[in-house]
Amino acid sequence: PNGSAVGTVTASDPDAGTILTWSIQSGNAGGAFAIGAGGQITVANVAALDFETTPSFTLAVRATDNGAPALFDEESVTVTLTNVNEAPTVTAAAFSIPENSPNGSAVGTVAASDPDAGSAFTWSIQSGNTDGAFAIGAGSGHLTVANPAALDFESAVPFALVVRATDNGAPALFAEGMVTVTVANVEEPVTAVADARSTDEDTPLVEPDPGVAGNDVDPDGLALVVTAFDATSVLGATVSVAPGGGFTYDPRPSAALQALRVGESLSDTFSYTVTDAGATSSAATVTVEVAGVDAGLVLSKEALVDGTVAVGTSFAFRLTVLNEGPGVATGVVVEDPLPPLLV
Incomplete structure (x- = not known):
């Protein structure tokens, strides 16, 4: 952090009782360091101390005496940074997957970055994975379908997955990011039931x-x-x-x-x-x-078989009886008026 001691620069002067004034003349990129009256170098801007971008600083340090005239001398001071593992950053993402997609269907790939060059990540889903709907490749960050039954548009809300990336530094550090997966509706056919x-x-x-x-x-x-x-x-x-x-x-x-x-x-x-x-x-x-129902007897009558009738002659007309009731009808009496010409 700021104020951390880096080291002390020393100088000598043949003149007894000389007081020296210290300054950094060059090489102090980003104002990373400050130097005190006694030559002590300390951290002045921690944000400038990034091993991955500037692994070392070569500072031109000047000591100026209090003589008349004032004289000075400069020397190079090298400050080498020690690499420290830094936590990765997971990029938030939003994906969509059709409902009822089969196991193994690709959803998307989650990305992460790490200030430490060459870092590798181990991926895991920490929360939000209702009914085990998804799986994530431990070494790839590839998100896939693990349970199609959980992907139902009609009942599901968007999945809010908390995804973790753990780096391979010492000690290992991790970061988490939010990945939203929306289930897209797929038209499902109607089923007519008998x-x-x-x-x-x-x-x-x-x-x-x-x-x-x-x-x-x-x-x-x-x-x-x-x-x-x-x-x-x-x-x-x-x-x-x-x-x-x-x-x-x-x-x-x-x-x-x-x-x-x-x-x-x-x-x-x-x-x-x-x-x-x-x-x-x-x-x-x-x-x-x-x-079937009991409809009883149905009587229908047709016209005279022979419409010419004279006194003393025979004639006939036909009655039709349809039995829609029991198989055998007994005691049935059929009555019908005579034709008008016989009345």
Whole structure:
């Protein structure tokens, strides 16, 4: 530090009782040293004492006597600096890495400097490395991905890593710097998930938003829109799906479903496609289990087989009875008014 003793310069004079005045005439770069009345050289500017830039100083030191006239003499004084290990400096850095990058992916290289020429560094991460997301090369400062699962844009905040560089001096010294790593978002595809519903052959399914889209997943949390659907199911039911996922499924137009008896059922399906705001799409299938119901007997009548009827002649008209109820119907009475011409 300033004021530290360097050494004492001496002089002699044949004249007894001579008093000498000391000064530094040249070689004192940066005002590194001062010389006292007794020839003592001390440190005057510690910042000028840098072994790496100026390992030694050659000072022209003058001694002036108090005679008449005053006389002086000069000599060279060499001051050699002893090298002392100095701490390195880590350069702050900011990097970005796409989320879910695989293990070993390069993030960036952290840099350090050291006043001591030829210094080598050993690197380590001291804090901020949540879930072991990153690793740093001990001899290189290369930062890489160590745990892809920790790099999730939707849940992660920027990583603030405290990185340490330790030099190979004696004693070893270290410095720390802040390295910020931001996780960049990557568009992740929406996943449409299959649905299952149930109804009977005579009852339409009507479901509001989000309907079939209610269980679909978008990792980025983007809004989902149904962009396509089957207007007719595999078995002929009619289908309508709103953009928000609400839907109507009507089994009544399906001959196969209307033919179901009590205790019978069929699985019908239709598909739809959902798209997120990032323009990724996914399709899923909706399965509807349709049960038969007891519809009883249905009577229908056709026109007279022969519309010309005269007194004393035979005529016929046809009644059709459709049994949509139990497999065997007993005790059934079918009644129908006579045609008007016979009344």
